[in-house]
Amino acid sequence: MDAARAAWHSLLSAIFPDRCVLCERVGFPPICLYCRQQLVPISPSDQPALPPDGLDLLRIGFHYSGRMQQAITQYKYGRSTALGGTLADLVHQDFTAFELLENLDVIAPVPIHWRRWTARGFNQTEILCSRLPRSIVDHEAISRIRFTPPQASLTLMERRTSLLGAFSSDERLEGRRVLIVDDVYTSGSTVAECAKALRAAGAAWVGAYALASTLRIADP
Numbered sequence: 448m449d450a451a452r453a454a455w456h457s458l459l460s461a462i463f464p465d466r467c468v469l470c471e472r473v474g475f476p477p478i479c480l481y482c483r484q485q486l487v488p489i490s491p492s493d494q495p496a497l498p499p500d501g502l503d504l505l506r507i508g509f510h511y512s513g514r515m516q517q518a519i520t521q522y523k524y525g526r527s528t529a530l531g532g533t534l535a536d537l538v539h540q541d542f543t544a545f546e547l548l549e550n551l552d553v554i555a556p557v558p559i560h561w562r563r564w565t566a567r568g569f570n571q572t573e574i575l576c577s578r579l580p581r582s583i584v585d586h587e588a589i590s591r592i593r594f595t596p597p598q599a600s601l602t603l604m605e606r607r608t609s610l611l612g613a614f615s616s617d618e619r620l621e622g623r624r625v626l627i628v629d630d631v632y633t634s635g636s637t638v639a640e641c642a643k644a645l646r647a648a649g650a651a652w653v654g655a656y657a658l659a660s661t662l663r664i665a666d667p
């Protein structure tokens with residue numbers, strides 16, 4: 448970098464210093480240590496003992512509250528790509544902590560419909576999988592064959608029915624051990640419908656991982 452450009456960059460960073468995208472403290476992009484400490488992980492011992500119907504395993508990384516809720520919301524709707532990298536690091540750490548890569552053939556990010564992709568410009572779940580082994584991440588393992596309204600805009604009853612038949616999978620998944628990856632697990636409808644499509648295609652084992660959840664998992 449030549450001297451003029453270096454001077455220009457230092458001037459720019461003096462006027463627009465890097466900040467934590469969550470609390471706006473100066474100098475810690477994208478998430479400062481203070482905010483990281485406020486993310487509440489769900490430990491391996493507090494995971495759901497019995498997976499919901501249709502799943503062989505369910506693992507959740509963090510409580511969907513506070514700074515984690517803010518991070519995911521800003522990432523999805525604020526288009527902070529730097530934040531995407533940080534969240535992808537957390538996903539990668541969880542895969543190690545939960546030993547999710549053992550005996551796994553395919554990682555299947557929950558797909559978004561092309562209409563939503565066109566509006567948003569990216570699939571948030573694909574980016575969350577960007578630090579996982581590329582050889583087993585398959586972005587086409589599950590296809591979205593029907594456009595549906597955002598789950599967050601629906602009641603619990605509507606969530607259960609709106610996604611029926613929204614996903615499909617193909618014979619490439621026959622006999623494979625597949626882990627679905629989603630950003631937020633709420634009613635479980637999205638993951639359940641993806642699992643149905645994978646089972647219909649002949650998948651031998653279907654688990655799911657979500658970065659965060661509203662479930663009160665540790666409660667008795």
Ligand SMILES: [Zn+2]
Nearest residue numbers: 467470479482
């Ligand atoms: Zn912060």
